Amino acid sequence: MHALEGVRLIDFGQYLAGPFGPMVVGDLGADVIKVEPVQGDGMRLAGKPFFGCQRGKRDIALDLKNPEGRKIALELVATADIVHHNMTAGVANRLGIGYEDCKAVKPDIVYCNTWAYGLEGPLAHFGGLDPLYQAATGLEYEAGATHTGNAPLYYRFGMCDAANAMLSVVGVLAALVHQRRTGEGQELWTSLLDGGAVFASDALLVDGEPVPRPRLDQGLHGIGPCYRLYETQDGWIQIAAVKESEWAALCGVLGVPELADDGRFAVADLRQENREELEALLGEQFARKTSQMWAGALDDAGVPNEIPVDTKAGDLVLFDADNERLGLVAEYEHPIMGTLRQFGELIQFSDTPAHVHGPPPRVGENTKEILGELGYDEQQIEKLFADGVVNWPQPDYPWTI
Amino acid sequence: MAGALDGVRILDLSWGIAGPLGVLLLAEQGADVVKVEPPGGDPFRAYSGYAVWNRSRRSVTVDLKRPAGREALLRLAEEADVLVETFRPGVTDRLGIGYDAVHARNPRLVYCSCPGYPEGHRMAGRPGYDALVQASSGQQWEQPGWRMGPIFLHMPMPSMGAMFLIPTGILAALVALEETGRGQHVKTSLFQGALLYTTQIWQHVEKAPAAFHDLMGKSYPPGIHQQMLFEVADGEWVHASVMSGLTPTKSQDELLGLEDPPDPMTFLTLPPEERDKFTVKRKEAYLTHDRDTLVRSFQEHNHAIEAVITMEEALGAGGSPHPQLVANGMVAEVADPELGETTQIGVPINLLGTPGGIQGGQPLPGEHNTEIFGLLGYSDAEIAAFTGEAV
Numbered sequence: 001m002h003a004l005e006g007v008r009l010i011d012f013g014q015y016l017a018g019p020f021g022p023m024v025v026g027d028l029g030a031d032v033i034k035v036e037p038v039q040g041d042g043m044r045l046a047g048k049p050f051f052g053c054q055r056g057k058r059d060i061a062l063d064l065k066n067p068e069g070r071k072i073a074l075e076l077v078a079t080a081d082i083v084h085h086n087m088t089a090g091v092a093n094r095l096g097i098g099y100e101d102c103k104a105v106k107p108d109i110v111y112c113n114t115w116a117y118g119l120e121g122p123l124a125h126f127g128g129l130d131p132l133y134q135a136a137t138g139l140e141y142e143a144g145a146t147h148t149g150n151a152p153l154y155y156r157f158g159m160c161d162a163a164n165a166m167l168s169v170v171g172v173l174a175a176l177v178h179q180r181r182t183g184e185g186q187e188l189w190t191s192l193l194d195g196g197a198v199f200a201s202d203a204l205l206v207d208g209e210p211v212p213r214p215r216l217d218q219g220l221h222g223i224g225p226c227y228r229l230y231e232t233q234d235g236w237i238q239i240a241a242v243k244e245s246e247w248a249a250l251c252g253v254l255g256v257p258e259l260a261d262d263g264r265f266a267v268a269d270l271r272q273e274n275r276e277e278l279e280a281l282l283g284e285q286f287a288r289k290t291s292q293m294w295a296g297a298l299d300d301a302g303v304p305n306e307i308p309v310d311t312k313a314g315d316l317v318l319f320d321a322d323n324e325r326l327g328l329v330a331e332y333e334h335p336i337m338g339t340l341r342q343f344g345e346l347i348q349f350s351d352t353p354a355h356v357h358g359p360p361p362r363v364g365e366n367t368k369e370i371l372g373e374l375g376y377d378e379q380q381i382e383k384l385f386a387d388g389v390v391n392w393p394q395p396d397y398p399w400t401i
Numbered sequence: 402m403a404g405a406l407d408g409v410r411i412l413d414l415s416w417g418i419a420g421p422l423g424v425l426l427l428a429e430q431g432a433d434v435v436k437v438e439p440p441g442g443d444p445f446r447a448y449s450g451y452a453v454w455n456r457s458r459r460s461v462t463v464d465l466k467r468p469a470g471r472e473a474l475l476r477l478a479e480e481a482d483v484l485v486e487t488f489r490p491g492v493t494d495r496l497g498i499g500y501d502a503v504h505a506r507n508p509r510l511v512y513c514s515c516p517g518y519p520e521g522h523r524m525a526g527r528p529g530y531d532a533l534v535q536a537s538s539g540q541q542w543e544q545p546g547w548r549m550g551p552i553f554l555h556m557p558m559p560s561m562g563a564m565f566l567i568p569t570g571i572l573a574a575l576v577a578l579e580e581t582g583r584g585q586h587v588k589t590s591l592f593q594g595a596l597l598y599t600t601q602i603w604q605h606v607e608k609a610p611a612a613f614h615d616l617m618g619k620s621y622p623p624g625i626h627q628q629m630l631f632e633v634a635d636g637e638w639v640h641a642s643v644m645s646g647l648t649p650t651k652s653q654d655e656l657l658g659l660e661d662p663p664d665p666m667t668f669l670t671l672p673p674e675e676r677d678k679f680t681v682k683r684k685e686a687y688l689t690h691d692r693d694t695l696v697r698s699f700q701e702h703n704h705a706i707e708a709v710i711t712m713e714e715a716l717g718a719g720g721s722p723h724p725q726l727v728a729n730g731m732v733a734e735v736a737d738p739e740l741g742e743t744t745q746i747g748v749p750i751n752l753l754g755t756p757g758g759i760q761g762g763q764p765l766p767g768e769h770n771t772e773i774f775g776l777l778g779y780s781d782a783e784i785a786a787f788t789g790e791a792v
Contacts, residue, residue, distance in 0.1 A: 121728025127646025186754025202450025314603025
């Protein structure tokens with residue numbers, strides 16, 4: 001049994017902040033049904049981002065603007081525990097799949113909307129993309145060391161999309177625990193903006209004044225002389241000499257034991273204060289040997305360090321023997337794209353194993369099967385197709401994924 | 402407060418970022434969290450973010466190396482629903498508080514572990530500081546910057562991934578518990594937290610043409626979104642976006658005051674050199690505008706745009722807080738026992754039927770020793786013997 005076996009989630013979302021959460025819920029064993037427009041999710045054209053948030057789902061292609069399509073959608077909702085989407089303000093209500101519509105057919109439904117900005121407020125009517133929220137919550141400012149005169153820097157991982165999705169997963173599961181214990185469903189929401197704020201949650205004002213927090217140097221190496229990247233003879237090394245004993249050991253390994261006794265660097269606060277001076281001194285030493293040489297010596301001396309790995313866009317991680325053995329890699333066959341590898345189990349369970357089990361579906365991959373489960377017979381299903389209400393892969397399937 | 406997780410009792414043995422912050426998400430949906438610290442307090446108390454990530458919980462101190470301390474922890478675990486720990490693999494077993502020991506005393510307990518690397522991995526014994534995992538998991542190489550080579554990620558990405566995986570795993574196990582009646586061992590790691598954010602960029606696809614990878618490929622300068630960052634007057638910056646979901650009532654170029662702007666759809670079809678020429682003009686135009694005035698005029702005309710600000714500014718330092726963060730309840734006043742009146746982020750998950758809430762500032766180390774161990778029947782002298790604190 002999987003942790004969320006028997007839980008069904010209906011996913012009306014598009015882009016990333018909508019569908020990524022349901023994908024994670026699906027990895028935990030829930031039956032996730034993606035409701036996709038008959039003309040296909042626009043994100044299919046983007047390639048990778050689509051694959052990044054759709055694996056393991058079943059897919060029904062349905063025209064929600066058609067009354068028949070809406071009726072089917074609500075029939076699906078009636079079989080579900082969770083409804084999840086990221087439509088902008090008013091759209092779900094107009095389509096007739098808002099919270100009240102869903103609650104009417106499934107009184108204990110857990111209904112989640114992942115917004116761009118939020119439920120109410122001056123910008124609530126706006127949609128928006130991940131980078132706006134990296135800007136609004138200080139992520140880009142700090143990532144680029146903008147205080148040094150640099151330009152702000154965008155993180156290319158889609159952080160706020162993922163944060164919004166993951167907040168929604170935590171919220172949906174908390175609501176599900178409550179529903180299982182009390183029989184009550186509810187509506188909930190999260191946002192891209194709030195997701196960004198969580199990433200910067202170490203920011204804090206006391207009596208309205210900022211409490212200083214660590215900042216990057218202009219070269220984007222790190223946040224202090226003992227917690228940063230250094231360039232070596234042939235590459236790079238990341239060190240984390242955070243304890244006093246590790247600082248002394250670091251000086252020993254680098255062949256500058258006198259620095260450990262130098263008054264300018266005697267305690268952590270002073271090392272931070274005289275950061276540039278110390279970084280130059282340590283940097284000079286690191287440049288003398290290769291990363292491998294330093295890593296070995298630092299390991300022997302008990303100074304935490306790692307050599308930053310260029311994984312070739314993830315391939316070295318996705319084909320790593322330990323990662324494969326531990327289930328951290330997932331592999332499946334896509335009917336068009338062939339063998340596909342992505343990260344596997346991000347959470348492991350001793351009794352109810354994760355369920356990372358299949359490729360992203362094609363448009364309407366499971367339409368017939370799902371309609372059959374709802375009680376539609378073959379004749380009705382063919383009629384729905386002929387009327388353009390539903391779709392499934394045809395011999396001339398026009399999408400590349 | 403009757404939150405969704407009302408009645409769920411959590412023992413938080415974690416430190417650093419991922420554990421305390423992951424637990425916070427549960428605490429502020431109603432879970433009753435007790436932080437278990439070593440005598441003298443969590444060594445991370447001095448670190449930035451500590452007061453926020455460790456709020457909304459009570460604190461006890463326990464010396465886990467003493468038999469009486471270990472037994473006290475096991476007694477607490479008998480009464481708890483969840484335990485969270487972030488020791489390196491193997492450490493809790495050596496201390497006698499590993500999964501097997503705790504499960505034997507409380508089979509319904511969900512035991513969540515989040516070390517730096519997964520148990521059984523060749524890296525499992527290595528130190529698990531966030532930046533080290535950024536390096537070893539390849540994330541630093543994925544981020545382009547102003548120079549070639551790995552870039553230190555200011556946002557502690559592996560921790561900020563694991564922080565979500567911890568409550569996700571715990572809650573999934575609590576849902577399963579309703580079916581099975583049994584707790585279990587839930588495991589994640591900072592390394593797996595880092596993988597979370599690779600979902601759009603790390604895929605090995607056998608038959609993918611180059612175009613499949615283009616949109617999310619690493620590039621210098623860094624990526625499509627980086628090109629939507631514009632410097633405005635006074636050395637400030639804005640991030641404009643290509644979509645807002647709304648229909649603009651004036652074009653970006655009109656709002657910038659550019660003459661003879663190309664039609665936006667035509668612009669997209671121009672050859673790159675032509676587009677670059679016009680981008681230079683746009684950049685010059687942005688430089689002439691005051692940041693806040695420009696942001697307002699863009700938003701009034703349905704263009705998505707944000708000023709590039711610090712999170713401290715977003716919370717209201719030096720001016721007004723971000724109005725939408727205020728509307729979302731994300732600018733919170735919290736009375737902190739050490740710092741006084743503080744402004745912190747609020748509760749980022751909004752359950753409308755069972756609203757969550759902040760349950761007080763960070764506790765002092767051992768603040769609740771007497772209250773919590775007293776209820777278990779310990780005398781003051783017994784408590785002092787394993788908490789390392791005078792009562």
